[in-house]
Each structure stands twice: as C-alpha cells, then as structure tokens.
Amino acid sequence: MTEREMSGLDAVGEGPVSSDVTESASTQSTGDPSDHPSVEALLERYGDAVSRHRLNAGDQWVVWIDPTRSHEVLAWLKEDPDHLFDMMSDVTGVDYGKGRPVEVVYQMYSTTHGRALRIRCPLPLDELEIDSVCDLWKSANWLEREVYDLFGVTFRGHPDLRRILMPSDYAEGHPLRKDFPLRGRFSRAEQTRRALNQDVERYYLAEDIVYGEPQYAPEVGTKGSQDGEEG
Amino acid sequence: MSTKTVEIGVGRGREMGPGGAAVPSPLAPFDIPEPELGGDRMLINIGPQHPATHGVLRLVCELDGETVVRVSPDIGYLHSSFEKLGEYRTWNQIVPLTDRMDYLAPLIYNCAFVMSVEKLMGIEVTERCKVLRVIIMELDRIFGHLLWLGTTAIDVGAFTPFLYSFQQREKIYQLHESLTGARITTSATRVGGMMADIPEGWMEQLLNFVDEFPKTLDEVDRLLTGNQIHIGRTQGIGVINADEAINYGFTGPNLRASGVPYDLRKDRPYYDYETYDFEVPVGEHGDCYDRYLCRMEEMRQSVGIIYQAMSRLPAGPINVEDPNISLPSKTDCMSDMESMIHHFKLITDGIPAPEGDCYMAVEGSKGELGMYIVAEEGDVKPVRWRVRPPSFVNLSVIPKLAEGHLVSDLIMINASLDIVLGEIDR
Numbered sequence: 156m157t158e159r160e161m162s163g164l165d166a167v168g169e170g171p172v173s174s175d176v177t178e179s180a181s182t183q184s185t186g187d188p189s190d191h192p193s194v195e196a197l198l199e200r201y202g203d204a205v206s207r208h209r210l211n212a213g214d215q216w217v218v219w220i221d222p223t224r225s226h227e228v229l230a231w232l233k234e235d236p237d238h239l240f241d242m243m244s245d246v247t248g249v250d251y252g253k254g255r256p257v258e259v260v261y262q263m264y265s266t267t268h269g270r271a272l273r274i275r276c277p278l279p280l281d282e283l284e285i286d287s288v289c290d291l292w293k294s295a296n297w298l299e300r301e302v303y304d305l306f307g308v309t310f311r312g313h314p315d316l317r318r319i320l321m322p323s324d325y326a327e328g329h330p331l332r333k334d335f336p337l338r339g340r341f342s343r344a345e346q347t348r349r350a351l352n353q354d355v356e357r358y359y360l361a362e363d364i365v366y367g368e369p370q371y372a373p374e375v376g377t378k379g380s381q382d383g384e385e386g
Numbered sequence: 387m388s389t390k391t392v393e394i395g396v397g398r399g400r401e402m403g404p405g406g407a408a409v410p411s412p413l414a415p416f417d418i419p420e421p422e423l424g425g426d427r428m429l430i431n432i433g434p435q436h437p438a439t440h441g442v443l444r445l446v447c448e449l450d451g452e453t454v455v456r457v458s459p460d461i462g463y464l465h466s467s468f469e470k471l472g473e474y475r476t477w478n479q480i481v482p483l484t485d486r487m488d489y490l491a492p493l494i495y496n497c498a499f500v501m502s503v504e505k506l507m508g509i510e511v512t513e514r515c516k517v518l519r520v521i522i523m524e525l526d527r528i529f530g531h532l533l534w535l536g537t538t539a540i541d542v543g544a545f546t547p548f549l550y551s552f553q554q555r556e557k558i559y560q561l562h563e564s565l566t567g568a569r570i571t572t573s574a575t576r577v578g579g580m581m582a583d584i585p586e587g588w589m590e591q592l593l594n595f596v597d598e599f600p601k602t603l604d605e606v607d608r609l610l611t612g613n614q615i616h617i618g619r620t621q622g623i624g625v626i627n628a629d630e631a632i633n634y635g636f637t638g639p640n641l642r643a644s645g646v647p648y649d650l651r652k653d654r655p656y657y658d659y660e661t662y663d664f665e666v667p668v669g670e671h672g673d674c675y676d677r678y679l680c681r682m683e684e685m686r687q688s689v690g691i692i693y694q695a696m697s698r699l700p701a702g703p704i705n706v707e708d709p710n711i712s713l714p715s716k717t718d719c720m721s722d723m724e725s726m727i728h729h730f731k732l733i734t735d736g737i738p739a740p741e742g743d744c745y746m747a748v749e750g751s752k753g754e755l756g757m758y759i760v761a762e763e764g765d766v767k768p769v770r771w772r773v774r775p776p777s778f779v780n781l782s783v784i785p786k787l788a789e790g791h792l793v794s795d796l797i798m799i800n801a802s803l804d805i806v807l808g809e810i811d812r
Contacts (some may be wrong), residue, residue, distance in 0.1 A: 212506050215745060242632055242648075244637075254558060262741075266653075294635020294782070294784060295619070298635075319461065320461065320812075337470065337474060338473070
C-alpha cells in the first residue's frame with residue numbers, strides 16, 4: 156500500500172516493476188500420512204487399492220481409490236470403530252475433459268472423531284460405472300442421482316436411478332460433461348422445434364404422475380399396502 | 387406391491403449443435419412402484435405452483451384417505467445450470483452466481499465461495515475483512531431464519547408473525563442495500579476481500595437493528611411458542627432420531643433438532659468462531675416443534691455474535707495488499723502506471739490458482755454449505771465448481787418424514803425443513 160500512496164511521478168523514479176504474476180503460493184503437498192489416522196490406516200490396510208494420496212489446500216486429505224473396490228473401502232471407513240465416517244456430506248463428479256477419466260468424489264466426515272476425508276475414484280470414459288453407496292449412507296441417494304443425471308455415471312445397485320434435475324426425457328446427454336457445449340447440444344433451431352412440438356397436455360395426465368423412492372416402502376411400516384410384506 | 391419398469395425412449399435429432407458427435411449417454415430403465423388405486427386410495431399432485439411448497443417444488447402423494455402413504459418430490463423446475471456457467475467465468479465473476487442460489491441468505495453464499503477460493507490459493511484475508519464477514523454471515527442467518535419463521539407460521543394458520551418477520555427483514559434489506567448497493571443480489575465479496583468497505587453510518591444502522599430486533603423476536607415467541615394450536619400442529623410431527631438424521635444427511639438446525647450438536651462453527655471453526663461466545667441450541671425430539679425452537683434460539687445467538695464482532699472490528703485495510711489479487715483503487719489507476727497495469731491484468735487475465743481441489747464448508751442458514759473447487763495449475767476459471775446444497779439433501783428426507791402423516795402435516799414438515807428451491811435446483 157505504501158508504494159501506491161506515492162504519486163505517479165515518484166513511481167517513475169523507481170523504475171519498471173514486473174507486472175508478471177508471481178509464483179502462486181502452493182497449498183498442495185504430498186503431506187505426511189501419519190498426521191491423519193484414517194489415511195495412514197487406509198494405506199496400511201488397502202495399500203493396493205489406493206493409487207495416490209495428497210494434502211490439498213493446507214489441511215485437506217485426498218485419497219484416490221480404485222473404483223472397483225470403492226464400496227469395500229468406503230464400507231470399512233464407515234463401520235470401523237477407529238474411523239466411523241458416519242456423515243456422507245457430498246457425492247459429486249469431476250470431468251477434466253481431454254479424455255481424462257471422470258472422477259467421483261466423496262466428502263466424508265466423522266462426527267465421533269471430528270475428521271474429514273475426501274475420496275476420489277477415477278472412472279475411465281468407456282466404463283462410467285461404480286457401486287452405489289446408498290446402502291451405507293441414505294444421503295447418497297439424491298446426490299448419486301444428480302451425478303448420474305449430470306455426468307452419466309451409472310451407480311450399480313442404486314434403488315432409484317433416475318434423472319433428477321433435468322427432465323426425464325431430456326435428449327441432449329449429460330450437461331456437466333466437458334464435451335457438452337454451454338448452450339446445449341442441439342442448435343437453437345432444433346431446440347425451438349422440439350419445444351414447439353411438445354405435447355403439453357401429456358404432463359397433466361394421471362398416468363404420468365410417476366413417483367419413485369421404492370427403497371422407502373419396505374422400511375417404514377405404514378397402513379399402506381406394504382404392511383403385508385413387512386410381516 | 388407391484389412395480390413397473392420405465393424406459394425413457396430418447397429420440398435423437400439428426401441435427402447436432404456445436405460440440406460434434408453424440409456422446410454415448412445411456413439412460414438406464416428404472417422401476418417405479420405401481421400404486422393400487424381405488425376406494426380411498428388416490429394420487430394427488432401438489433405444486434409446482436403452490437404457495438405451501440415454498441417454491442417450484444412438486445410433490446406427488448399417494449394417499450389413503452387423508453393419510454400419506456408415499457410421497458415423491460419432483461424437482462428441477464428452477465434448474466439454471468449455475469455450476470456449468472461457473473466453468474466459463476473467472477473467480478470473481480462467479481460471485482454474482484452464488485447469491486442467486488439462496489436468495490434468502492445471499493451474503494453467506496458470497497462469503498462461502500470466496501473463502502473456498504482463498505483457501506485453495508492460500509490467501510489469508512485481513513482481520514477487518516474476517517470480522518466483517520462474520521457480521522454479514524450472522525446477519526444473513528437471521529435474514530434466512532426470519533423468512534422461514536414467517537412462512538412457516540402462515541402454513542399453520544398464524545398470520546401475524548409473517549407481518550412481524552417481514553418488517554424486520556425489510557430492515558436487513560436496507561442494510562444490504564447500503565452495504566452492497568443491492569437488496570437481494572448482493573455480490574458483496576471478492577477474492578481477497580470485499581467489494582467495498584463499510585459505508586459511513588452503516589454500523590449505527592446495524593446497531594439500531596440488533597437493538598430492536600430481539601423485541602420483535604420476543605413478541606413472535608409469545609405468539610407461537612406456547613400457542614396450543616401451534617404446538618398441536620408441530621409436536622410429534624415429522625420425527626427423526628439422531629442416527630437416522632446423520633445417515634440421511636441432515637445438517638444445520640434440522641440435525642440439531644434431533645439432538646446432534648453438530649455445528650460447523652464449533653466443530654470445524656473458521657474465521658475465529660472458536661473465540662466467540664455463543665451456544666449451539668440442540669433439540670431432543672427431532673420433530674417440527676424442536677426445529678422451530680432451534681431456529682428461534684439461533685437467531686438470538688446470532689444477535690450475540692454480531693454484538694461481539696462489532697466490538698472487535700479493527701481498523702485497517704479490508705482487502706489484502708497484493709496487487710495480483712486485489713484491484714487497486716480507482717484514483718491509483720488513473721494516476722499511477724503500475725496500478726493501471728495491475729488493474730488491466732487482473733480484469734483481463736484473472737487470478738491464477740494452484741493445481742488441486744478444495745472443499746470449504748460453512749454453517750449456512752440451512753445447514754452445511756460446502757463449496758468444492760477443482761483447478762489445474764494456473765487456471766483462472768474452475769475446472770469444476772460444486773455447491774454442496776444443504777436444502778437439496780434436507781429435502782431428500784421428506785419421503786421418510788411424511789409417511790403415515792396427514793396431508794396437512796406434510797405441508798408443515800415441508801415448511802419445517804426450510805428449503806429454498808433456487809439452491810436445490812441450482
């Protein structure tokens with residue numbers, strides 16, 4: 156600030172100062188896994204499933220896991236008394252484009268131990284499939300549906316895998332993928348044509364009032380039809 | 387119960403826009419339960435245009451008489467693809483997108499986003515900026531809770547609290563306006579600081595508000611807390627226990643009403659929240675009434691935090707003194723060559739980020755508000771910007787909460803979750 160309080164002529168006397176961007180302070184490092192008991196235990200127990208680990212943004216641990224074993228590792232992290240990651244805060248996807256794998260990212264937190272952990276599972280573009288963790292954390296239900304909707308990742312064993320934000324008959328693919336153009340895959344003319352050709356009445360027919368969430372039905376015994384199955 | 391499998395037949399147009407060939411995007415067929423209708427069993431549709439759904443939310447309910455057998459929320463009517471738009475904008479240009487998500491507490495969203503960017507880049511903001519951000523975040527917690535209070539009371543038939551709370555909200559609108567120039571779309575924060583420092587007279591205006599506000603809160607408290615009608619409509623409705631609440635992803639006042647004292651300000655503190663003196667109200671039954679009590683007490687605690695923050699607001703610069711992050715003042719730009727070059731470089735190039743990712747969670751008015759940012763080396767725009775939406779996850783619990791209750795209780799449960807559709811649909 157002191158430098159800029161001088162007048163313009165004073166600055167001339169100081170000669171040119173580079174306006175090039177200086178090296179940004181890196182907040183990343185490989186870190187020391189012994190700082191985070193869960194990362195250390197993961198490396199020890201599932202060392203073959205962990206492809207790499209890193210300390211990001213100062214204090215956030217990230218562990219890359221082999222997607223074929225993700226369910227096993229996540230279930231262990233949830234159940235093991237030393238870790239107890241009982242809160243699945245977020246499930247989301249990342250697409251870097253350029254043919255790089257789409258990554259599914261899990262943000263977890265343990266209310267018992269007060270620890271946070273981020274797990275990332277890279278999925279090759281020709282095999283966008285991973286096991287659902289809906290059976291472990293119910294909060295993953297809608298979050299996984301959103302990743303399916305916007306990235307096209309299929310979650311095996313998800314009880315209700317439907318589009319959630321986009322219309323169920325949306326024809327243009329998965330919008331958050333990098334190969335999806337910002338203004339939509341179809342041209343404006345095609346988008347207009349489709350909008351005008353829509354049968355608006357269809358959305359108000361009784362047969363089209365669909366609803367999902369079948370996983371809630373057997374669990375909650377109400378006076379409804381599912382009482383008999385509960386026994 | 388029988389189910390039927392639905393296959394979405396997606397017709398592809400031959401004409402494709404820019405972006406080239408069609409990407410394989412298989413839509414898996416899915417099963418939906420087939421309702422057994424007839425007699426007292428029927429399907430009804432609530433919303434998307436209905437005042438009791440608090441936004442464009444559609445609820446499809448299967449009823450047995452007046453009892454809800456199953457309810458399925460249908461969302462996406464307000465989808466604006468903010469996250470996709472963010473990938474085409476530099477860090478500071480994303481700030482205006484954030485306050486359009488939760489327009490009921492915009493300043494919390496502004497702050498949460500820049501906090502995440504600053505954490506990724508390793509920027510430490512000034513002490514004055516930290517305290518000011520605490521003030522405006524607590525102010526908007528009151529702002530968000532007040533709207534919830536008014537609209538929820540109106541859902542159970544109490545009209546007066548609506549008028550009282552909106553009178554107080556108007557005062558916060560005026561505080562927004564004099565601080566940022568806008569009433570709702572505040573866009574007050576920038577990476578490394580704020581858009582502007584506090585204007586003259588703002589602190590007096592704020593002090594006036596926090597002095598007067600608890601009186602209104604007490605009046606509403608007298609109208610609702612002991613009110614037999616209100617108690618009858620809320621106690622024992624939409625109960626969820628602590629373990630289930632955590633498993634279903636509840637956060638914020640909804641989780642605390644179930645007896646889990648999880649508050650990010652205490653458990654994962656940021657901006658020196660651990661040095662402020664405040665209580666985290668915790669309920670015990672996890673019903674609509676406890677959610678009401680938790681939010682009422684949170685507003686009182688927020689007032690206390692604002693008092694403490696006002697007393698410790700230090701003098702000094704509001705923005706970090708790094709010409710590669712903060713814009714120089716307009717006077718400097720016009721008189722000083724260096725400042726003009728920095729200004730030009732910042733506006734045209736943006737601020738480069740290091741490679742990596744960062745998840746910054748703050749305690750929003752609705753729950754855990756997380757901002758997840760992924761960048762590659764030198765990126766001035768995010769590769770991926772993800773908002774962890776608290777009301778999205780909270781709303782996903784409604785099928786469980788509403789089962790077995792009456793339709794009128796479904797309205798109360800929906801109101802007690804405090805959702806905002808702008809953030810659910812994004």
